[in-house]
Amino acid sequence: MAGQRAGVRSLPPGSGSRLRGGSRRDFLRSCGASALALAAIEMVPGAFVTRRADGAVPPDRFEGFGAVALDKARSLGATYADIRINRYRTQSVLLRSTPDWTTGAVHHVPSVGDEESFGFGVRVVHGGAWGFAAGSSVDKEAIARMTAEAVGIARAHAKLRGEPVRLAAVAPAKDTYRTPLETDPFEVGVAEKLALLQQASEEARKVSGVFSVTGFLEQRLEERFFASTDGSVIRQRIVQVAPEFTATARDLKARRTKTRTYRPDAVCGGYEFVLKAGLVENARRVGEESVNHLKAPSVAPGAKDLVLLPTHLGLTIHESIGHSTELDRAMGYEANFAGTSFLTPDRLGTYRVGSEIVNVFGDRVMPQALSTCGYDDDGVKTKRFPILKNGVFVGYQTTREQAHWIGQEESMACSYADSYASVPFQRMPNVWLAAGATPRSLDDLVSGVDDGLLIEGRGSYSIDQQRYNFQFGGDAFWDIKGGKVGAMVADVAYQSRTPDFWQACDALGDQSTWRNVGLNRDGKGEPGQINAMSHGCPAARFRGITVIRTE
Numbered sequence: 001m002a003g004q005r006a007g008v009r010s011l012p013p014g015s016g017s018r019l020r021g022g023s024r025r026d027f028l029r030s031c032g033a034s035a036l037a038l039a040a041i042e043m044v045p046g047a048f049v050t051r052r053a054d055g056a057v058p059p060d061r062f063e064g065f066g067a068v069a070l071d072k073a074r075s076l077g078a079t080y081a082d083i084r085i086n087r088y089r090t091q092s093v094l095l096r097s098t099p100d101w102t103t104g105a106v107h108h109v110p111s112v113g114d115e116e117s118f119g120f121g122v123r124v125v126h127g128g129a130w131g132f133a134a135g136s137s138v139d140k141e142a143i144a145r146m147t148a149e150a151v152g153i154a155r156a157h158a159k160l161r162g163e164p165v166r167l168a169a170v171a172p173a174k175d176t177y178r179t180p181l182e183t184d185p186f187e188v189g190v191a192e193k194l195a196l197l198q199q200a201s202e203e204a205r206k207v208s209g210v211f212s213v214t215g216f217l218e219q220r221l222e223e224r225f226f227a228s229t230d231g232s233v234i235r236q237r238i239v240q241v242a243p244e245f246t247a248t249a250r251d252l253k254a255r256r257t258k259t260r261t262y263r264p265d266a267v268c269g270g271y272e273f274v275l276k277a278g279l280v281e282n283a284r285r286v287g288e289e290s291v292n293h294l295k296a297p298s299v300a301p302g303a304k305d306l307v308l309l310p311t312h313l314g315l316t317i318h319e320s321i322g323h324s325t326e327l328d329r330a331m332g333y334e335a336n337f338a339g340t341s342f343l344t345p346d347r348l349g350t351y352r353v354g355s356e357i358v359n360v361f362g363d364r365v366m367p368q369a370l371s372t373c374g375y376d377d378d379g380v381k382t383k384r385f386p387i388l389k390n391g392v393f394v395g396y397q398t399t400r401e402q403a404h405w406i407g408q409e410e411s412m413a414c415s416y417a418d419s420y421a422s423v424p425f426q427r428m429p430n431v432w433l434a435a436g437a438t439p440r441s442l443d444d445l446v447s448g449v450d451d452g453l454l455i456e457g458r459g460s461y462s463i464d465q466q467r468y469n470f471q472f473g474g475d476a477f478w479d480i481k482g483g484k485v486g487a488m489v490a491d492v493a494y495q496s497r498t499p500d501f502w503q504a505c506d507a508l509g510d511q512s513t514w515r516n517v518g519l520n521r522d523g524k525g526e527p528g529q530i531n532a533m534s535h536g537c538p539a540a541r542f543r544g545i546t547v548i549r550t551e
Contacts, residue, residue: 057138066227068140072147073124074229080125080167082228082379085138086420087118089221091186093193097201098212107198112190119420124150128164129157134421168403168411170380172231177374179239181270185219188271193217197245200279204247207287209294211250217243217274232379240370240532242266242520243274247287249294258490260290261457261475263311266518267368289476296488299477301549305452306494306542307445312455312474314517314535320498321360322431324467325387327396331405336526339465343393345406354391354502359434362387362397364413369430369534370518377424378415385412387431399426418529428522432536436508445507445541447483453492453547454478454485471495473550491551504545509538
């Protein structure tokens, strides 16, 4: 069911800059902008967002509302029920700096988005089948009505089910979890955020050849209340921040452009992580690298050794290991967005995916990681569990419903829904690669390469419907010759198969090279849902990987 959501309101050309009785500049002033900061920014018509204040129901009433749903479900014969009462808020700020032929650089604000939703969702098991219903009016009457509707849906499903739903045991919990943070990012004014992005843009544009800079900052809040017939009552507050900017170099005569993106780790945490991200401090370097990327020759294709930095390797982990170890994909129950998986249950515990040094974990407890929380949307306490042990496939991501499919007695706490109106299902946790046990720096990894490439950042990618054959690009590439990093090259991608690639990993950097790389736009399901997770990893070396020229 549709929730209460406030979204982008695109004003038609010529409609002016008035919205709800105020201008865009008034909006920024309400967020704490000074006249000086406003004078430096041009608000572009046609891109403005408003927020409706939802979630006005006092949280101290949630437990009473939860009791209404659970009591109603029991009275109608449900063998299990839970209710989630959730509030979500997402704010995004975009700043684009492009040359103006009459006035010089102008900082445009194509959009400032601030969206909020609030509502509840009820799940029941009746007759061995699931039923779900949701609503945006959080009151006792609506909750009782939607609970009855969920039971009705379960009764209809029960006539068609193959086998009854079986839920792994869970310990009842009465608990509260909050993302640790120093500064709530929603308490920081939009103008202050724009000023930071502007400062980084101006620094990057000091580099000759940089044509434009785009800065982006997103933050997300999830306030979750969960109650179940198992006896759990859980409250959580999750806060995520994700800053980045991209510098673009352009050769107008040759009509060519190249970009370089600085994407510091998106994290669960407060605005302090945005300030520590080094946007301004890294702007000049990123601008220079965008220009060097534009001037760089295309790569010479062939079999090469690769040294991959965490900012790049995180996405390779996500696509080749993260998605392939989702149990619903492996069982053929899910194929949207990413297909199924070559890692079928008959390979669990025996199939070698990587070399002996490759150890990968699923995790929802690591500090600052994007999927970290106290409990999943089944009410299961989060944990860490092995996925690859010494290169061998040993673990799937599971929910309470899935555990018995592979003989597990407990869930790995991987249930999540991106909205109160979405059905919780198995979603990827943080999936991370352990650092090497031997002291080894990035220079040590590079020194062992005679002919290869150093790759940083995310780029284009392609992977087949079994998560087996793949091709990955990147954001920046440097030649390695004779154990030394040389000049930048361009138009690079590498191709491999998941087990061949990970078995070609012969060295891992130590903990000093490890970074927790966040991805906050992972899609799955139909209707589609979005979630966020982190893929921490060290710098790593891979031998004899096929490199192709993409242009």
